[in-house]
Amino acid sequence: MLSVIETINTTVNNFIWxxxxxxxxxxxxLYLSIRTGFLQIRKFPYAMKTTVGRMLRKREASDGRxxxxxxxxxxLAATVGTGNIAGVAGAIAIGGPGAVFWMWISxxxxxxxxxxxxxxxxxxRETNENGELVGGPMYYIKNGLKKHWHWLAYLFSxxxxxxxxxxxxxxxxxxxxxxxxxxxxxxNLISSDSISTANLIMGIIIASLVAxxxxxxxxxxxxxxxxxxxxxxxxxxxxxLGVVFLNFSRIPYVFSSIFKxxxxxxxxTGGAVGSFFMSMKKGVSRGIFSNEAGLGTGSIAHACAxxxxxxxxxxxxxxxxxxxxxxxxTLTALVIxxxxxxxxxxxxxxxxxTILGFTSTYGSWVSVFTAxxxxxxxxxxxxxxxxxxxxxxxxxFSSSRTTKPFMVLYSLVAILGATxxxxxxWNIAETFNGLMAIPNMIALFALSGVIVKETRAFFxxxxxxxxxxxxxxxxxxxxxxxxxxxxxx
Numbered sequence: 001m002l003s004v005i006e007t008i009n010t011t012v013n014n015f016i017w018x019x020x021x022x023x024x025x026x027x028x029x030l031y032l033s034i035r036t037g038f039l040q041i042r043k044f045p046y047a048m049k050t051t052v053g054r055m056l057r058k059r060e061a062s063d064g065r066x067x068x069x070x071x072x073x074x075x076l077a078a079t080v081g082t083g084n085i086a087g088v089a090g091a092i093a094i095g096g097p098g099a100v101f102w103m104w105i106s107x108x109x110x111x112x113x114x115x116x117x118x119x120x121x122x123x124x125r126e127t128n129e130n131g132e133l134v135g136g137p138m139y140y141i142k143n144g145l146k147k148h149w150h151w152l153a154y155l156f157s158x159x160x161x162x163x164x165x166x167x168x169x170x171x172x173x174x175x176x177x178x179x180x181x182x183x184x185x186x187x188n189l190i191s192s193d194s195i196s197t198a199n200l201i202m203g204i205i206i207a208s209l210v211a212x213x214x215x216x217x218x219x220x221x222x223x224x225x226x227x228x229x230x231x232x233x234x235x236x237x238x239x240x241l242g243v244v245f246l247n248f249s250r251i252p253y254v255f256s257s258i259f260k261x262x263x264x265x266x267x268x269t270g271g272a273v274g275s276f277f278m279s280m281k282k283g284v285s286r287g288i289f290s291n292e293a294g295l296g297t298g299s300i301a302h303a304c305a306x307x308x309x310x311x312x313x314x315x316x317x318x319x320x321x322x323x324x325x326x327x328x329x330t331l332t333a334l335v336i337x338x339x340x341x342x343x344x345x346x347x348x349x350x351x352x353x354t355i356l357g358f359t360s361t362y363g364s365w366v367s368v369f370t371a372x373x374x375x376x377x378x379x380x381x382x383x384x385x386x387x388x389x390x391x392x393x394x395x396x397f398s399s400s401r402t403t404k405p406f407m408v409l410y411s412l413v414a415i416l417g418a419t420x421x422x423x424x425x426w427n428i429a430e431t432f433n434g435l436m437a438i439p440n441m442i443a444l445f446a447l448s449g450v451i452v453k454e455t456r457a458f459f460x461x462x463x464x465x466x467x468x469x470x471x472x473x474x475x476x477x478x479x480x481x482x483x484x485x486x487x488x489x
Contacts, residue, residue: 009428016434022284025294028441029109032116035452040111040318050312051319070222071305072316073229075298078384079324080233081172081377083290086351088332093349095282096269097254098261100333102283103290107325110293114317116444116451120144121299122310123454128400132218135303136388137296137440138395144447152439153395156296159436160392161406166429168385169210169410170417172378175351177202177418179378183371186364196419203418206379211411214386215404218304221387225380232376233328239369240331243361247338254337269345291324293317295433296440300391301384311458335361386410 015021033040040047051072066074091099117137124143125135138160141153177199184190190198213224244251261268265279292298298320307313332354336343339357343349351374358366386407393406444451 006427009431013427013431013434016431016437017285017289019281021434021437022281022288024441025113025288025437026106026109026284028294028444029106029113032444032448032451033109033112035448036112036115036455038112039455040108040115043315044318047315047318048322050315066218066222066301066304066306067226068305068307068313068316070226071302071313072320073225074222074301074304074384074387075316075320076229076233076323076384077225077380078168078301078388079290079292079298079320080229080328081381083286084324084328084332084377085354085374086175087286087290088329089336089349089351089353091282091286092333092336093343093345093347093353095279096261096265096345097257097333097337098259098263098265098268098276098279099283099286100258100330101262102280103287103325103329103333106284106287107291107293107321107329110288110291110325111318111321113293113444114291114298114321115314116317116448117293117296117299117440118302118317119310119314119451119454120444120447121303122305122307122313123450125303128394130400132400133304133306134391134394136300136391137436137443138392139303140299140447141439141443144450145443149442149446152442156436156439157392157396159432159439160297161389161396163429163432163436164385164389164392164410165413167433168389169382169413170420171429172381173203173206173414173417175378176206176375179351179371179374183368186367199418200415203415206382206418207411207414209379210382210386210414211408213383214390214407214411218387221383222304224383228376228380228383232373232380233323235369235376236328236373237331239358239366239373240335243335243358244331244338246361247340250338250340251334254334257337258333287325287329290329291321293321294441294444295437296443297385297388297436300388309458311454314455382414 088100088103091103095102120140121135121137124140125133126139126143128134138153138157141156142150145152180202181190181195181198184198185192185195213220257268262279262283263276265276288294298317302313302316305313305316335357336353339360341353341356341360343353355367355370358370389410390403390406393402394400396402
């Protein structure tokens with residue numbers, strides 16, 4: 001029976017994360033980019049100014065809401081995870097250094113896709129019976145498309161609930177236990193015979209911490225995310241920049257191999273990766289898997305933001321993809337390629353390749369710090385996906401009363417993830433994760449007109465205000481950036 005399930009899942013997974021799906025996701029990203037006049041490029045400086053400026057400004061959110069900064073941290077918490085460490089390593093190993101170039105391309109288009117998702121999520125969100133703001137693909141499908149499309153919203157939610165236990169929880173906990181066990185064994189603090197007991201203890205601790213955060217409600221989730229995410233991101237970036245700096249003489253060669261390998265991978269990998277198509281596929285798929293642009297999940301967190309300007313929050317989507325893929329994923333790639341460690345091109349690889357890049361530069365002592373980084377990445381992902389699952393569950397059953405039972409069950413899965421060999425669970429979860437993109441892609445395409453209308457209205461208002469007050473457009477934008485937004489209705 002298991003072999004049949006595995007065969008079916010492999011077939012579906014190869015399609016979902018294969019060529020047709022990649023073309024679809026990239027195609028929608030390109031379509032949205034064209035319709036918005038490549039907003040992610042034209043307005044990139046303004047997007048960075050808007051997002052970074054608001055992040056640095058201290059403010060409190062109303063009850064049942066997050067500050068815009070907490071919202072983006074929660075979305076980043078779910079996005080920046082082990083995929084940034086293991087996923088990039090796998091892409092380079094199987095697709096060659098050229099996969100990094102295609103990762104950048106997917107991120108460039110993904111910025112517009114994420115911008116669109118966030119804008120729609122804030123525009124079509126609702127307030128639930130507890131007074132909390134709720135939104136995401138299921139809500140902009142329900143409130144933005146005609147009734148005969150509403151089944152897509154329930155399909156997205158169903159896939160979301162099925163996905164979170166595997167992708168968002170069990171596999172992440174497994175990563176935490178593996179990282180901690182590796183560090184403890186390396187320093188002879190535990191024996192191999194004690195691993196199962198240690199895993200059980202870690203599972204119980206993680207389950208308790210997850211429950212403590214999630215059951216504290218939307219405000220506690222936001223408060224934890226805004227402290228954990230900046231810490232882990234800065235921590236990892238500093239470690240990675242150190243590797244690049246200590247191996248700066250290899251930088252010209254590395255970038256040369258990335259650009260050359262993007263179109264002629266065989267010339268860089270010694271023929272181990274001879275397919276241009278394989279390099280592109282791995283780069284694009286890992287990029288999408290990392291930043292989640294097209295999956296729609298991140299917009300669920302952004303919908304909780306205490307803001308009344310959908311487009312303004314949408315700029316955080318651009319910032320999110322840029323931070324996740326262009327910054328963190330690129331640094332992971334540079335750690336692997338600049339360190340000069342041998343890469344077995346054409347063979348599967350994971351986090352161990354990235355960790356080897358760090359240890360070959362710093363020494364074995366850095367394994368403790370990489371373990372801490374991986375634990376932070378994985379735990380933040382668990383928290384972020386916990387919120388996504390709760391919102392999907394709430395929509396599916398049309399009641400917020402299902403939220404707490406779901407969060408309790410979700411927390412207990414951490415024990416399972418720490419003590420059981422996941423095997424097929426990871427692959428099934430990855431399949432359901434990809435299936436979430438289908439209803440979301442349809443909705444983004446159908447609602448592209450709303451995105452264009454909202455974006456034009458946002459900038460047109462700023463232009464009209466500038467003309468009326470005889471000021472420059474930039475001055476008005478600066479004022480809009482610094483003004484305290486009124487609470488959302």
